[in-house]
Amino acid sequence: MLKVFNLPDLGEGLTESELLSWKIAVGDTVALNDVLAEVETAKAVVELSSPFDGTIAELHGEPGAVIQVGAPIISFDLPGAESEDTPVPDAGSSSLPDGRVPTLVGYGAAVEGAGRPARRARAGRPAAPDPVPAAQPSGSPSSVPVPAGGTATLTAERPRSTPPVRKLARDLGVDIARLAGSGAGGVVTREDVTAAADDARPVSGSPSGTDTLTEAAAGGVRTLGGRPRTEEEPIRSVRKATAAAMTSSAFTAPHVTEFLTVDVTESVELLQEVRQRRDFRELKLTPLTLVARAACLALERTPELNARWDGDGGRIIRQNYVNLGIAAATPRGLMVPNLKDAHAADLRSLAVRLAELTAVAREGKLKPEQLSGGTFTLTNVGVFGVDAGTPIINPGEAGILAIGQVRRMPWEYRDEVALRQVMTLSLSFDHRLVDGEQGSRFLADVGAVLAQPGLALALF
Missing domain, CATH: 3.30.559.10 (Chloramphenicol acetyltransferase-like domain)
Structure with a gap:
């Protein structure tokens, strides 16, 4: 049965955390206290640990998302468990309801053998899919290369990536939605973006479309650092x-x-x-x-x-x-x-x-x-x-x-x-x-x- 793990109060009186990275993927089997994700509060970067032994059924959010305390962050498939939302004790608690240690790394006693979860082999999944280059202008939205031995399905869901990687993709004119990430759990990495940008760059050595647009918008005047005239950054x-x-x-x-x-x-x-x-x-x-x-x-x-x-x-x-x-x-x-x-x-x-x-x-x-x-x-x-x-x-x-x-x-x-x-x-x-x-x-x-x-x- 499914059991939902809600983002706990990290013991700091804060109301939200930014998801930095996943350490697991859907289908992975995890044990108690395995590291699931890294989240950033206004005070520290904290490793979020598993409160259960089970299988990852769903990840609620992608890196860069701001998640409110008490909101679902991970759904687990637990054999024999009843479906419910599961609150987790505050960081100051000494144990879970069943007597086990707290779920936040650094806030409780270490558990022997705790660490990164072991990956469960999944049928039809390639060991390391190659990154997909950015689609050419004449390409169809559905014409995405598929790694050997696997399948690809375009959905409205954005691929997982970090805010700096998404910013790099915008600066280089790369459509990150068309990239298959080579990182853990399919995360789009900086290398994926730069490789796609290199593949899309004209061979003639003429200025890229991004540079042309930047200079045209500026009336031919160079901007600071060659960056777009205005940029936005979320306040987090x-x-x-x-x-x-x-x-x-x-x-x-x-x-x-x-x-x-x-x-x-x-x-x-x-x-x-x-x-x-x-x-x-x-x-x-x-x-x-x-x-x-x-x-x-x-x-x-x-x-x-x-x-x-x-x-x-x-x-x-x-x-x-x-x-x-x-x-x-x-x-x-x-x-x-x-x-x-x-x-x-x-x-x-x-x-x-x-x-x-x-x-x-x-x-x-x-x-x-x-x-x-x-x-x-x-x-x-x-x-x-x-x-x-x-x-x-x-x-x-x-x-x-x-x-x-x-x-x-x-x-x-x-x-x-x-x-x-x-x-x-x-x-x-x-x-x-x-x-x-x-x-x-x-x-x-x-x-x-x-x-x-x-x-x-x-x-x-």
Whole structure:
């Protein structure tokens, strides 16, 4: 009998997820906890695991589709089971109704032998169908080549592909509906699209139809990057969440931004000295590492910057720990993972954890728990060659500190003008719970530690 698996709440309070890829196909036999698909929420990419032992009867959606929580995503054929929609426990549940482990990889205990499902052989299905080239203009819509040993039927259903592949097909003028995918489960890949485009390109070397149309629409003027004059991109996952968070913060929390330019020559020299120590040689020590340590020390003296505004409860919640957020540009967009209990870490531990967090963010493998619970955030605009900015506070926090580029410039030093290493700090804080005096004191404390790192021994 058929059993419908609805998209579960991933334990993040989100309402939808984008389907990135299927790991199975209709007809496959799967076991409990086999990986079925990858879905992307506003916080993380999550592997969706099978809650049943059975056979895949139907896939509800194609890669790139946005699926609402509670909507059907997969139908299973389970011998002896009654037909019904099956809700799945939230990610926070410890077990399924029958005592088995949760269905989301990364949210529960691992199961020995769990992994990718084994494919069941299906009669009449070729092992690896060749991609079908794009149809020529004179071709009939029904004249689609059929791989040996198989059959082909044109339907109104779009072939499965990812948004980047569909965009590439549009840019190259390839009708993706006429391609047979060579990827797993018949997914149309980038190679399928480029191969079809090569087959359709005129041999004479004359400009392609897409280029001609682009130039004609522009009146012969070249567009940026040779792309169409206008392009559309769906607002999804991370971009949608970022837009909502930044809009809420900007129009809810009254922002005040203060700036402080600091001579950080002694901090730069300290980093150079510390890097020579045997226990630091393999670590990546940067100005961000020192600023992170300085911020944690300054928050000890100005806890107002580490508090949270609870308007509904009519209270200000002071958090006597620092979960230090680090704004990071990742392949998925802007993310703000945080280092839990950063206040308890020494310089070496901070360097190790920052490097690990940065690597995980760049790989796109951040977990939801790494993206929640932050209390104060740092954003390093200096890596882009920028000196200062007016950063927007991460919702639920009281402040954010932007770190500018370290520049060598003339500076007054011991009553003389000398070339020094200088950095600008930009602090935005929520004026509902942080007064100007408190914000200024915090910024001055951070600057004092960076200007004279030895002061940390005396002041903190």
